[in-house]
Amino acid sequence: MIPISHFLLFSAVLFGLGLIIVFTRKHILMVLMGIELMLNAVNINLAVFGHWDTKFQQGQIFALFVILVAAAEAGVALAIIIKLFKNFKTVDLSRISGLKD
Amino acid sequence: MEALPFHNWYWDLIFLGPVLGLILGLVLFKKKVGVFTTLGMAFSTFFLVFLCLWNLDTPVTSKIFNWWHIGSGQNILQVDILFTSNRLTLLMGSLVGFIATLVFWYSTHYEALKGDKSRYYAGLVLFTFAMMGIVFSGNLLLTFVFWELVGFSSWFLIGYWHHKPEAARAARKAFLVNRIGDIGFIIALMLVGVYGGTFDIEVLLREAHSGHQAWMTWAGAGLLLAVIGKSAQFPLLTWLPDAMEGPTPVSALLHAATMVAAGVFLLVRMFDFLAEPVLTTAAFVGGITAFMGAFAAWRQEDIKKVLAFSTISQLGFMIASIGAGYPQFAFLHLFTHAFFKAGLFLGAGVMAHHANSYSLEAMGGMLKKAPWVTYAFIAAALALAGVPLFSGFISKEAILAGINNWTAISVREGFHSSILVSILLWSGVFLTAVYVARMLGYLLKPKNETAAVSTPNSQLIPVVLLGIGSIWLVAGLLPWDFSQAWIIDQSAESIPEAPIWMMPLTISLIIFGGYLGYRDVHYTKQKAFNRAVTNLSRLNWQLDAIYNAMIVAPTLWVAGMVRIIDKKVLDGLYNGAVAGFVVVGHFLNLVDRYLVDGTVHLSVYVVRRSGVLAKAGSGSIQAYLIWAALFLLVLIITVFFMFIGF
Numbered sequence: 001m002i003p004i005s006h007f008l009l010f011s012a013v014l015f016g017l018g019l020i021i022v023f024t025r026k027h028i029l030m031v032l033m034g035i036e037l038m039l040n041a042v043n044i045n046l047a048v049f050g051h052w053d054t055k056f057q058q059g060q061i062f063a064l065f066v067i068l069v070a071a072a073e074a075g076v077a078l079a080i081i082i083k084l085f086k087n088f089k090t091v092d093l094s095r096i097s098g099l100k101d
Numbered sequence: 102m103e104a105l106p107f108h109n110w111y112w113d114l115i116f117l118g119p120v121l122g123l124i125l126g127l128v129l130f131k132k133k134v135g136v137f138t139t140l141g142m143a144f145s146t147f148f149l150v151f152l153c154l155w156n157l158d159t160p161v162t163s164k165i166f167n168w169w170h171i172g173s174g175q176n177i178l179q180v181d182i183l184f185t186s187n188r189l190t191l192l193m194g195s196l197v198g199f200i201a202t203l204v205f206w207y208s209t210h211y212e213a214l215k216g217d218k219s220r221y222y223a224g225l226v227l228f229t230f231a232m233m234g235i236v237f238s239g240n241l242l243l244t245f246v247f248w249e250l251v252g253f254s255s256w257f258l259i260g261y262w263h264h265k266p267e268a269a270r271a272a273r274k275a276f277l278v279n280r281i282g283d284i285g286f287i288i289a290l291m292l293v294g295v296y297g298g299t300f301d302i303e304v305l306l307r308e309a310h311s312g313h314q315a316w317m318t319w320a321g322a323g324l325l326l327a328v329i330g331k332s333a334q335f336p337l338l339t340w341l342p343d344a345m346e347g348p349t350p351v352s353a354l355l356h357a358a359t360m361v362a363a364g365v366f367l368l369v370r371m372f373d374f375l376a377e378p379v380l381t382t383a384a385f386v387g388g389i390t391a392f393m394g395a396f397a398a399w400r401q402e403d404i405k406k407v408l409a410f411s412t413i414s415q416l417g418f419m420i421a422s423i424g425a426g427y428p429q430f431a432f433l434h435l436f437t438h439a440f441f442k443a444g445l446f447l448g449a450g451v452m453a454h455h456a457n458s459y460s461l462e463a464m465g466g467m468l469k470k471a472p473w474v475t476y477a478f479i480a481a482a483l484a485l486a487g488v489p490l491f492s493g494f495i496s497k498e499a500i501l502a503g504i505n506n507w508t509a510i511s512v513r514e515g516f517h518s519s520i521l522v523s524i525l526l527w528s529g530v531f532l533t534a535v536y537v538a539r540m541l542g543y544l545l546k547p548k549n550e551t552a553a554v555s556t557p558n559s560q561l562i563p564v565v566l567l568g569i570g571s572i573w574l575v576a577g578l579l580p581w582d583f584s585q586a587w588i589i590d591q592s593a594e595s596i597p598e599a600p601i602w603m604m605p606l607t608i609s610l611i612i613f614g615g616y617l618g619y620r621d622v623h624y625t626k627q628k629a630f631n632r633a634v635t636n637l638s639r640l641n642w643q644l645d646a647i648y649n650a651m652i653v654a655p656t657l658w659v660a661g662m663v664r665i666i667d668k669k670v671l672d673g674l675y676n677g678a679v680a681g682f683v684v685v686g687h688f689l690n691l692v693d694r695y696l697v698d699g700t701v702h703l704s705v706y707v708v709r710r711s712g713v714l715a716k717a718g719s720g721s722i723q724a725y726l727i728w729a730a731l732f733l734l735v736l737i738i739t740v741f742f743m744f745i746g747f
Contacts, residue, residue: 001167023727031723054173097721 007048015041028084028091032077039070104159111152112165112184115194116233118145119201119226127219135209138222142205142229146198153191160187162239162303180300183239188590189432193236193366196436200358200443201229203563207447208350210557212454221261225354228254232359236366241293241300245286248331248363252279255360259347271343278340282330289323292316302370309374321379324371325386332364332416335390339644341413342397345405349453352405353446356412357439365419365435372428381519384424384507388525391417393642395532399539399618400638403459404449407540410641411485412442414529421522422500425507427597429589434496436588437576441481441493444567448478451564452544455554461540466548471556477568479541484571486537486611487530495576498599498607499583501526506597530607534614535621542622 014037021034043063050059081091088096122141126134165182172178205225208214214221231254234247253276260272290300296316297305309317328334333341341361345352355361368375368383375383394414401407415438419431449459451474456463467475484493504526511519573579577586581604584596637643 019730023723023730093723094721 285326349450387421427503538618
């Protein structure tokens, strides 16, 4: 049996990586990938803790929901990115500063 | 010999040799990644052979760790990572390792792979790793994981030249046809999981040994379907000839040790689990495939196509032998076949390089151009045809004796159609001699432009080694007596007696077939019947056309209909709904513009005026995010100190 701390450490590292990607990368698709990484880190945590809930397996079920929502989110986000690209002709986040106005 | 105590870290040595070699090569010296990978593979192979010497007859199943479980108490389904070392898996693992080492080595100087080979070697290593997994896995679910990995990596390697449309198409076809078979595997897994309650292969075999239950028949049928897909048996045999689009060393690996052998190996491994009806089906499938493949190989123009169909045919022999109840003979043939078929493919790669083409017509005069490779190729081809004194003779004789015995027993029990399997296999032997002789005839046809061309040692030595591996010594000491072959475990099952007429019959079939095949080379008269045979053989019984008409076209039609429904009906509804939303949206827009925006503009005005905070509003989304994260952090720290304290 792999000890739980391994899983938690792993998911924390994964979450941190995702966060750094979201903060630093300029390409909007990379940012989206970072968000997916963070979601997956959360999923790992859920699945790990769900391991103790042998009766209802709520953690695993919740992870499934998260996957579902992540899929929907990715779809919406991609649509937004396409519209952004059509409007700004760029995917570089540093050049998109529409929120300023 | 005293068996060695078996430690779990042995598995690391077996599995990780080539992987570490690859990584070291990629990190240290990218130009020589092939050499590093070959050394890693050789290391694992040496270790496996070493294990073979000590631990062959002491089966060990080691539990690496508890993978997952579902349910609790009585109804628990526990899945462990198990690896089994026994006679069968150790021999098969050494075989895979040996062939893979030679193929890796051969690939280091393979001309068609220009430039960076790291992607190629990564694929090869994954392929071999997955095959080792299938071989040693002691858990059916784990086997399935590796089974799919083999499927994936074969797709990757067949389509290695992915910019070539035919290669991409062949890779897709191989993958999709294999999926059909894998449905069978999944069904088998479900049945085993629900009714068997465990995926542990040894437990399942023991259970089946003490009495077959109804679900085992169906699970066995599912496994057989998976094997039919993986080992390219009838009716799923169309992907293997197309898979020739990949690099030739990949074909050698795929045909000899890793991909198609996985199917036969699985059946041998699960033999006790398979019920009577499944075995009978396997015998028929194997017989039909042995004949069809040999016939299709007869008039091919491309040397790799001849070899591909010959593999299909030889696999048919193995499956038929398993179906007849002699898995050991099937394994013996798998073993000898791996050597000579790898030799044939690697040799064909060298010869195609000298001839600048894979077409048989262009292959003439090879004996002068590359004598050693050609000698090795001839030895391997003779083993394929089953000529006495070569390894193929021993194993084929064993299979035929087994089939003969099975047919005799079945007929005595009133199952007369079993004679058909015998007839199909004997005609398979005959046709094998025909196409091998034809192939060799083209090869040895003298040609004017003959100057010796040098072959790099890294290609010459593997081919010659495999050529040497095609003589009878690789199977056993006596070239005529299969029952003394060292692979066969004398204690496991009864070895059938070969009837006295069998050896003369095979030899005369081979001589007659060889004569016909050799005459075929110079045979130019095109009679109508002959043309029809050529067409039927070259197009593999028109199977592709039949499948296209029966399966692919209807599927595409259904897909087209679904598309129309989607466009007309669903999109119509959707567009209606959208129109409604647009109306609502316009209304909301009015509200938004005057009511909400007014408020927002006011607050923006306030924020603009408020010094420091205005700098945060740079408009960059990521700056906003960092601000948000910072404030969250501050919030967390504050709450921590306020409520939890120091």
